[in-house]
Amino acid sequence: MRKILCCILCGLLLAGCAAAPAATPETARTGETAATPEAGFSTSETAAVENAAAAVKTRRLTVVLNGCIAYEVDSAGGSLKTAIAAADLVVFLAGDLVPEDLPGETRTWQQGLSADDQATMDANWPGVYRCAQDICADPAAQQGLLDDAGVTTDFSTMDLTDVPEQLDDMNEVLTH
Structure with missing residues (x-):
């Protein structure tokens, strides 16, 4: 997913660079260019880059949240599927x-759910939320479950400082 974002942003960056104004004789002497404060991007190009980045972020959130409803908690392997969904959420x-x-983006996603998907989320979310909190609190203690679930991410090397607060924000939306 990061490769796609990089490709989009690089394409927009190159398009912006190609359209950047050339140096004038006055600016050539001072070493300045006639570029805009956004390093050669017009306002519309900057907005396009920001919109593309926001769309990628929203799409990635959708994928992660869809992982929370891709199974039924009471089905075979439900605890392992919960661990996978929680791990994906923490990585995200x-x-x-x-x-x-x-x-807001979480609320928008939730509002688009069918009644059946909302019921699945209501059943699955408490376990996903709890498991994600446990991963943040002590990744080493969760390693056995994560290994059993096939999660290979090394959470001990990640900066998880802000994740518990973000989880709480999402929990507030998803449980009310």
Whole structure:
């Protein structure tokens, strides 16, 4: 997913660079260019980059949240599937692609759920939330469950400082 975002942003960056104004004789002497404060991007190009980045963040959140309803907690392997969903959520929240309005984006996703999917989320979320909190609190203590679930992420090397608060924000939305 990061590769796709990088490709989009690089394409927009190159398009912006190609459209950057050339140096004038006056600016050439001073070493300045006639570029805008956004390093050569017009306002519309900057907005396009920001919109593309926001769309990628929203899409990634959707994928992660869909993982929370991709199984039924009472089915075979439910606890392992819960651990996978929780691990994916923690990785997402510790990464660069978290939407600025995480509660708002979470609410929008939830409002788009069918009644059946909402019931599945209501059943699955408490376990996902609890497991994600446990991963943040003590990744080593969760290693056995994560290994059994096939999760290979090394959470001990990740900065999980902000993740519990983000989980709480999401929990507030998803449980009310």
